[in-house]
Amino acid sequence: MRIWYAFAIFLTLGCTDTLEIRSDLSGQWAAPPSVVGSGFDFTLTQIADSLHGSGSFSIEAGSAGTFAVRGAYARPSVELIFTYESGARRVFTGRVDIVRMVGTVTDSAGHAYSATYVRR
DSSP: OOOHHHHHHHHHHHHGGGGOOSSOOOOOEEEOOOOOOOOOEEEEEEEETOOOOOOEEEETTTTTTEEEEEEETTTEEEEEEEEEEEEEEEEEEEOOSEEEEEEEETTTHHHHEEEEEEEO
C-alpha cells in the first residue's frame, strides 16, 4: 500500500509542469508547418505586459513578406496585432500555456480562423 502512495505522489509531481503558464513571451514563435514551402515566424520582446517584434511569412508558390507585431499579455490572455508591409492587419486573441498560444485570428474584413503558435 505504501508503494502505491509513493507512486501516486511521484506521478503527480512529474505531471505538474505541463499546467504552467508562461510568464514571459520573449523569444521566437511560429505557426506549425501545414504546407511545404509555407511559413509564419516571428520574434517577440516583452516589457512588462507590452509585446513588440517582427516576423516573416511565405506562401508556397506565392508571396513572401515581413510584418511588425505588437500586443499585450495579461496571463493567460494574449492579443497580438500583425501589421503587414502592405498595410493589412490581423489580430490574434488567445491564451498561452507553457509552449504555445492558441486562439483566433481576425483579418480586417472580419474573417476569423483558429491559429496556434508554438515556441521555437
